[in-house]
Amino acid sequence: EAVADVEIERFGAKDVKDLSWQSLMDAYTCTECGRCTAVCPANITGKLLSPRKIMMDTRDRIEGVGSQLLGINIKADENHTLLEYYISKEEIWACTTCNACTNECPVDIDQVSIIMELRRYFYLEEAGCTGTLNAAITNIENNGAPWQFSMEDRMLWAEGLEVSTMASQLAQGKKPEYLFWVGSAGAFDDRYKKVTREFVKILNHLNINYSVLGTEESDSGDIARRAGNEMVYQMQAMMNIEVLNGYEVKKIITCDPHDFNTIKNEYPDLDGNFEVIHHSQFLQQMISEGSLSINDGILKGKKITYHDPCYLGRGNKEYEAPRSVLKALPAKNIEMGRNKQFALCCGAGGGQMFKEAEKGDKEIFIERTEEAIGTGCDIIATACPFCMTMMTDGLKYKNKEEEVKNYDIAELVSMSLSL
Ligand code: SF4
Ligand code: SF4
Structure with missing residues (x-):
């Protein structure tokens, strides 16, 4: 077979033909209830992204391509691809890959895999991503x-x-x-x-x-x-x-x-x-085995609220381990309204940590920090480096650095052991 005859596989997806059957079926399963968009941190903070629209756009484009294939609408424009014509770059770059949408969907649709396929196409076949994120990836490659x-x-x-x-x-x-x-x-x-x-x-x-x-x-x-x-x-x-x-x-x-x-x-x-x-x-594990006993009263009377990192919580269903570590401390634990599988993302996932936020009316980290401060806590406990950056920035932005502190659970344990 001549090299020229071999069809080169495209990276990611530019159009519906590049998507998996699962994603195409998902588009037809969507009831347009909007529950995904209602919990999407990007959408809540005024960005263009709506996971519901991602599914509806995918279905609309399938209909267009389908009618073309059936000869019903032979004039349907070839160039009206899913990426660019239906879904803009701004939409796909607003996603934090927090998976709040997939968690919320009553019919188990995976909106994020479509967003990721479009990103993959865009990154590898076109211009890469936005400047600062590009630089971060070049650094990873080089050093x-x-x-x-x-x-x-x-x-x-x-x-x-x-x-x-x-x-x-x-x-x-x-x-x-x-x-x-x-x-x-x-x-x-x-x-x-x-x-x-x-x-x-x-x-x-x-x-x-x-x-x-x-x-x-x-x-x-x-x-x-x-x-x-x-x-x-x-x-x-x-x-x-x-x-x-x-x-x-x-x-x-x-x-x-x-x-x-x-x-x-x-x-x-x-x-x-x-x-x-x-x-x-x-x-x-160390606490439950009795290897780690925390007696020091340094955190006694402090009110702690825990922010779930998306990739530990929704991503890996680990909600209890950090909470049971915090329960072992002599402090009072208070939950934010949105917690565990319903927790709001800090805004840093999906590469957002290394890029400017897309246009909107609020930064996600501010929305989440406000929720944490609203509990009346003395400490926001985190268990992720990116969440920590976001919560610390949020406290600075709200001028609350003196009253509310942000610590990782490891720091709280170490503090209580006076290490
Ligand atoms: S993963 Fe998060 S940010 Fe991305 S579309 Fe779903 S809810 Fe929105
Ligand atoms: S939650 Fe699921 S069914 Fe409802 S609009 Fe979103 S993708 Fe469609």
């Missing part, structure tokens, strides 16, 4: 992190702490039980580096047999994948899997729900099979 830091500096967060690397353990013929996956934010984000340090202090306090990859760790590729850059994602994933398999890693602990989700649910497609544990689950 293994979304920011311009050298991979050589990936262990600087650990200065002054006792943390061993897998390489040093292997050199001594040892194989640690756990690999602590630090993640790009855990290694380079100034605020989250503090969380990484506090979590490591807890691991050391418990005498856990663990190591890190250190300078051998590279970005998980999650951000690239959410932005639609499948190529960079796969390169990152394969590189990390090779290193992890090289050390025969079996169990991975991480504080980052995005990396947790990617390594747990997406690396297996590329032969990366690990037991992945979020730090909230690990802490819950």
Whole structure:
């Protein structure tokens, strides 16, 4: 077969013919009830995106293509593709991939997979994504992190702490039980580096047999994948899997729900099979086994509200572990109105962390921070580096930094243990 005769597969979807049967059937299943749009953080804050419209547009375009195929409407315009004519770039780039829409839909429609396919097409076949997100992905490609830091500096967060690397353990013929996956934010984000340090202090306090990859760790590729850059994602994933398999890693602990989700649910497609544990689950286990007892009264009387990270909560149905860790503290826990599977996204997912928000009348992080402040809490507890950035920015924006603090659950535990 001549090379020219081979039809080259298109990346992602530009039109309905590129979508899966599942997505096409979803478009016909939609009852147009609008429940998805009512909970969509992008829509709530005035952005153009409406998951209901995504489904209706898909159906309209199928009808157009269908009538053309049947010869009913042969003049239907070939160029009226799903992306651009029906659904604009602004709509697809407003999505935080929070999955509130899929969770809410009474007929189990997956609106996000259509948005993701359109993003993939746009990223790989056309212009890439918006400037700052593009830059973050170029950084991942060049230096293994979304920011311009050298991979050589990936262990600087650990200065002054006792943390061993897998390489040093292997050199001594040892194989640690756990690999602590630090993640790009855990290694380079100034605020989250503090969380990484506090979590490591807890691991050391418990005498856990663990190591890190250190300078051998590279970005998980999650951000690239959410932005639609499948190529960079796969390169990152394969590189990390090779290193992890090289050390025969079996169990991975991480504080980052995005990396947790990617390594747990997406690396297996590329032969990366690990037991992945979020730090909230690990802490819950230690508390329930009685290994970690918290007696210190430093948080006594404080009111804490917990913000569910989308990729831990809706993405992996983990609502209880962080809550039971917080319950073990001598503080009062109060819930926001939108919690657990109904929690509002912080606004940072789906690559939004690295780009300007699309046009709207409010930033999502402000909407969520207002809800948290509205509980009358003293502390907003988070369990994700991106949620932390958003909540901290929200508190600054609302001038509430003095009255309300934002801590990761690992920091609260470490604080209560006076580590
Ligand atoms: S995933 Fe979230 S932001 Fe994206 S369409 Fe669904 S509800 Fe809206
Ligand atoms: S919630 Fe489901 S059925 Fe209702 S409009 Fe959205 S996609 Fe359609």
